[in-house]
Amino acid sequence: MYSVPAFAHECGFTNQITGQGSPSLQLFSLQRHQHEPPPFVVCFEIPRYISLISMKFTDLHSPSPIRPTKRSFLDAFDPLAGPASGTAPKRQRPELHVLNWLNTIPPVRTRSAPINSNKIDFTIPSGEFLTETRPFSNFDDMDHLQSKDEKDTSSQTTGKSNITTIKPSSSKYRSVLEYNHVEIDSTGLKMSPGIQELVQANILKGRSSPPLSQDLLNNTVTSMNLLGSSTGNVVNNFMSSAMFPVARSNLGHGGNSIWPRAALPFDPDYGYGISTPKPDYHVGYAIGKKSGFTAQEAHVLDHTRAQNYTQPGTGSILPFITVEMKSEATGGTLFHAENQAAGSGTYSVRAMEWLLDQAKAESTAVDSVSFSIAATGRLVVLSIHWFSPEEKIYYMSYVKSFNTTDTEHVQACHNTVKNIVDWAVGDRHDKLKKTLQTLFPLSKQWSKRSSMAAQLDGEDDKVDEIEDNEVQSQRSGKSRLSQRSRIQSNSRTSSQTRLIRMNMIDLYIRIKIVAYNAVEVATVYNIDSIVAFWHFLGVQILLNSF
Template sequence: MSLHVECSEPQRSFKRAFALSDDASNSVNPRPTKRYQHLPPTPPTPSLSLKKFSQSSRPEAVLSSPPGDSRLPRKPALVDLDPASCPVPEKSRLDYWLEDLPNSPPTRASSCPPDLEHSIPPEILDIGEGQPLSFDILQEISQSQRPKLEAGSLGSGRSSRPPTSHADYRRTLRKNGICIDHTGAEIPPELRSFLDLHILQERSSKVSPESITEAVNTAIQIADSPEGNVYDLQDTAMLPIKRSKVGRGGNTPWFPDGLPRNDVYGIPLAAPKADIHLGYPIDHNSGWTDKEDAVIDHVAARRLTKPAKGNCFPFFTLELKSEAMGGNLWQAENQAAGSGASCVNATRWVFREAYPSRDQSVMKSIAFSACVTQRLAIFYVHFYSAEKSQHYMSWIATCETMRHVQKSNHLVENILEHCLGARQTNIRTALGQLYPFPSHWKNSRPASVMDSQNPSADYKDETSNKTRRTE
C-alpha cells in the first residue's frame, strides 16, 4: 500500500518585485524601461507560497523562453509603463537646501593656481569655420593670457615668499629695506677708511707661482662644468677659506628671524640658504666659555646667533654659480643680500641687548659676501646705516679667476683676519654683559629682531623697562 504525502512548497524571503515589460520585438533579451514601478511589498503571511504570491501580485508579468531550447531558464519580460502614472517623490530637506543656494559660481580658493579663461578675442571671432589660424592671431591669443599668469606668479597671498630668481625680487629687497650698491658709493667714510686700510690692503706675503697656476687651471677645467665643480675653487689660492678656527656650513636653510621685514609691504624675503657660510665654530674646540655658550644657546637668542648649521655668528657667505647650468651673478646677489643682512642683524641684536643705551658703530656689525662663477669673484660688504635706516650690500672688489688670484687671496685673508680678531673680540665682550641673563629674557620667545621693524625707521628703543647695562 503506497502512501502519498504532499509537501508544501519551500518558503524563502522575497526580494522586492518589479514590473516587467513584454517586448514582443525582443523577447529573448528584454530591455528595461526608463522607469520601474514598485509593486506591493512581500506579503506578511509566511505560509503563502511563491507561486500563489506571484500569480496574485504580478498578473501582468508574462514569462517566456527562447524558442528551440526548453532547458534554458525562463526570463521575465518587462511591461511598458507610463512615467506620468508613477508617483512623484516628496522633496527632502536637502532638496529645499539646494534650491536656496545662490546661482553665482563658487569662490575660487586663494591657494589655487591662476585660472585660464578659454576665450577668443572678439576681433578674431569672424574667422570662417575650417580656416587655419595665422601666427599673428595665435600670438595675440597668447599675449591676452599672459597678464593673468603674471598676476599670480608671486603667489596668491601677500605673505608668500617669492624666490630669489623672480624678476621682481630686487624690488622685494628694496621694499624690505635692503639696497644693493653696485659701485660702493653708499659706503660711509668711516667704513671706507677701514676697508682701504685693512681689507683691500695688499699683504706682504706673496702667493707662489705654483699656487696661482693651480688656481687658474682649476678655473679653466670648471669653465663648462656643473655647479658642483665650482666648489673646487675653495681649495685653491683663489678662495683660501679653510681654517681650523672657522666653522663652516652650507646649503642648509637659515632661520628667517634675522631678515629685515616691512609689515606694511607684506611680502617677506626668501629665507637665506648660502652655498657656503663661515662663522665661529661651535664644537668642543670652539673656545667659547660656558657663560658665552649659555647666552648663544638661549631660547631668546639662538635663532639669531645660530641661524644655520655649522657655526654661530656667520660673517662671510659665498654663493657659487655655474654659467653652464644657467647660474648667474644676478641671482647670486639676491641670495647674498638676505644672508648678509641676517649676519649684520645678529650682531646688532647682541650689541643692542648688551648696551641698550649706547649708539652702535657701523664697524662692529659688518659682514662680507662673495658671488663666484668660474670667471669672476665679486666681493661685498654688508652694513646697516642708522642714518638712512637702510641695509646695504656694497661692492668692494671684483677679481677675475684667471688674472687676479693673488688679489682675491689677500682679500679673503684680510676678511678672515678681521673677523677672527677684532669682530670676535667685540662679540665676546657683549656676550659677557648678557650673563646673568637679562630679566626680560625669562619668559621670552625666540628672538626676531625684525618683527616690527619698518625700513623707514631705525630700530625702536624697546628697553624702557629693561635693565640698563654699561660696557
Template sequence: MPLNIECPEPQRLLKRFLDESDSECPQPTKRQQLSPTPPAADHKDPQPSSLKAPPPTPTEPSPLSTPSKKPGSKDVDPAPASAPRRGRVDDWIAKGPLPRPSSAPPRLSCIDPPVIPDPLVIPYPPVVPYPGEEQRPLLEVLKEMSQSQSCGRGSATPGRNSRSATPHPDYRSILRNNGVFIDQTGAKIPQELRSLLDSAILNERSSSLSPEAIAEAVSTAVEVADSPEGNIYDLTGTAMLPIKRSDVGRGGNTLWYTDGLPRKQAYDTPLAKPKPDVHCGYLTGQRSDWTIEENAVIDHQRATRITQPAKGNSFPFFIFEMKSEAMGGTIWQAENQAAGSGACCVSAMRWLYREAYAAEDQPIVDSIAFSACVTHREVAFHVHHYSQAEARYYMSSIGTFQTVREVQACNNLVRNIFEHGLETRQKKTREALKQLYPFPQHWKKTRPAAVLDSQAADANDDQERSSKRQRAG
C-alpha cells in the same frame, strides 16, 4: 438513445498564427532555414496562452506536412529573385546604432574638425623663454610655482606675510621697501669703513700663490663652466676661494631664522628667508673656543635665534652664493639672495651691541659682514653695513675678479676677510658677550617655550571650566 459526439479535427494554431502574421512571405524551402519573425508589439494573441497547443516535437510528424523526399537540383534556388521581407522588430533594430565597447577607439566623426584660422585675426608671437630658463633646476621651478600659488590666482603682487622669490624682477623693490639697498658702485661706503677696507681687506699680502695652485684654480673654473650649480662648489677647494679652514665654522643650504632679518611693518611683503649656499662664522659645539660664560649668552633662549641663525656656526660674517650660468643663474640673482643674508649678519651684531652697551653708539665697522657671489666666470665681493643716519642696510661692492685671470687677488681678499673676522671682529664680540653675563634683568623674565605653552594650555582649561559653570548656572 445513443449520444454521438464528433470531435473536430485538431488544428495547428501556431502554424495558422505564423501564416496569418506573415502571409505575404513565400514558403521557404527546406534548405532556406529562415528563423521565425517575432510578433509585433501591437499584435494581439487571438487565444490565451493556456489554450494554445504545444509546439510539435521533432519526432512527431506533422499532419499537414508532405512526405519528405530528397530534393533535386531543381528544388534548390541558389539566388532567389527577392529576399524575404523582415519583420518590424528587425527593421527597428537595424535602424539603431551598433553597440560599441568602452575600449573601442573613438569614431572619426566624433573628432573635432581642424580649426581654420581667421585671416582677420593677427596671431600672437610664440613665447620665447629667457636664455637658460628651460634648463633651470626642477627644485627652483617648483619653489616659484609654490610661491606663486600661495599668492592667489590673479594676484599681481604677493599678499601680506607672503615672501617673494629672490629671482623675481621686482625683488630689488622689495629689498628697498624693507630698508635694504644694493650699492653697485660702493659710493655709500662711509669714510670710516673705507679706511678699514683699504688697510685690512683690500691690501695685498706678502705671500704669493704657486703657479701650480693658480693653474689648478683656472682649470677648475673652466671645467665647471657647463656644469650645474652643485659643481660650482668645486671652486671652494682651490686657491681662489680658500674657505676650508679648521678654525672656521661652516654651514649652508639651510633656512635661517628671520628674527634678525630687516622688516618694515608699513610694507606688506617681507624679505625672502635667507638660505645661503655657504656661510662662515665662529665654531660651535665640541670645536667651539668660546668660554662657558660666552656660550651661556650665545645659547640663551632670548639670543640663540639671532646669534645662531642656522646650523654650523655662530655670528656668521662671510656669505657665499653660487650660481651656474649654464643653468640660468646670474650674479644679479646671487646679489638678491646675499643682500638678505648679509643684512641679517649685520643686524645680529647690532643687536648684541645694543644689549651689551645700551647707552653707547657703536662704530659702523664693528658690525660689518662680507659676501661673495660666485660663478665660473667671476667672483663679486660686497661689504654689508648699516647707516645710522639713513636707517638703512647697505650692500656695497668692493671688487669683482675674473676667475681665470685674477686668482691671486681673489685669494688675498678671502684670506684678509677671514683674518679680520677671526681676530678684530671676534675680539670685540667677546667683549660684548662678557657684558651680558650674568644675564641682564630683562633676560631673566624670558621663559622657555615649553613653559609658555603649558601656561597657555592651563589658561584655556580655566576659561573652558568657567564657561561651563556659567552655562550650568
C-alpha cells in the same frame, strides 16, 4: 469543430504573417476587425486554441508592452500631436509651455535700469557677429605670462603668518629688496666714511706675507676654469682653492641649510618679503672651545632665545662671510647670486645688531658689518653689508671683483679674503666677546620668554624690559627702590591675569562636558536637551560647592 485558421477567421481576427525564413520563426499576430463583431463560438474551444499558441511561445517574438511607450507618453502632452497616422508629426519640447509662460511675465527691474523688451530672445546670432574670434595664440601668451608670474611668486610659512615672497631670480626682486629697506650698491659709491675707512685700512690693504707660488697660481686658474664649466655642486671645491684661505681651526664652515627669518627686515605695508636665506657656503666662528669663547660667553650664544641670531645656519657661529655661487653652464647668473647674497648678508648684519642691542652696548655701523661673495665660474664679486642709521637702509656695497682666469686676480682675491678673516678673528671677535660678557647675567632673564606664561601674556615684554634696566642699574650702582616695587607690581598683575585665564579655560571645559552629557541623556530618555543641560549644570555646581 473549427480549425485554427477557420476559428480565427470566424472570431473576427485576420492572420498576418510577418518575418522571413522558417514558419516556426514567423509571428502570428491576431488583430480583431473593428467593424465586424465575433460570431458565437464554442467557449471550450478557446482554451484549446490558446494552448496551441503557448506551446510554440519560444518561437515567437515578445509581445508589445502593456504600458504606453515614451513616444506615446510625450504625445499626450504635445498639443500638435494628432491621431495616429503613417507619418508622425514633429513633437514639441514638453517644457515649451513653461517657457512660453515665463516669457509673458515682465522681468523685475530697478527704476535705473534701461527699458528692455519683455520678450526673451534665445536665438543665437549668426553671420558677421561670429566670424571674428580672438585667436587662441593670445590666450596662450596670457597663460604663459600668468604661469611665469606664478613661478616667480611663492608663499613661505613663518611661525605666525604666511609671507609671500618673489624668487631672487625674478627681475622684480630688486624692488622687493628696496621696499624692505635693502639696497644693492653696485658701484660702492654710497659707502659711509666709516665703512670706507674699514675697507681701505683693513680689507684692501697690502700684505707683507710672501705671495703664492706661480705654480700654485697656474693650477688654481686651471681648476677654476674646470669648475666654471661644471654642472654639479662645486662650491666646496671652489672655497677650498687658493683664492679663499678660510681653513683655520677657530673658524666654522657650513652651507646649503635654510636660515630662519627672525632677522630679516620686513615692511608689512608692502607685504612681499625677502626670500629666506639659504647660502651655498658661509664662514663664521667655530663651534666649541676652538672659537675662543668662554663658558659664560658660549652660554649666551647657545641660548634658545639667541640661537636664531647667533647660529642661523649649521656649522658656524655668527657668520661674517656668505657665498652664493651660480653655474653658467646650467643657466645661472651673477644677478641671481647677488640677489641671494643680499638676503643672507643683511641677515648677518641684523643678527649682530640684535646682539649689540640686547647688551645695550655702544656701537657703530662698523661693528655689525658682514661680507658676501657672489660668484660664477669666471667672476667673483666681493661686497660689504652695513646699516645706515641716517637712511634706515641696509646696504650691500661693492668692494672689488676678481677674474678667476687671471693669476694676478687670484692673488688679489687671496689677500683680500685673508684680510677679512684677520679682521673677523681680531677686532670683530674682541668686540663680540665684550658684548657676550655683558649679556651673561641678562641671558638668565631670557628664559622667561620661552615659558608658557610669556606666550599667554604679552605684558611680560614690559616686565623683561624693566628687569633688564634693573640689572643694568645694579651693575652701575644706581639701583632704585621704585623700580623694584614696580617690577613686583607688574609681576603680580601678570600672575593674576594668567590665573584668571586658567580659571576661564577650566570653566569652559566643565561646561562643555556638562553639555555633552546632557545631549547624551536627552537622546536616551527622549527629553529636551536644554532641560537636561540645566539639570546637569545644577548638579555640577552642587558637587563643586561641597
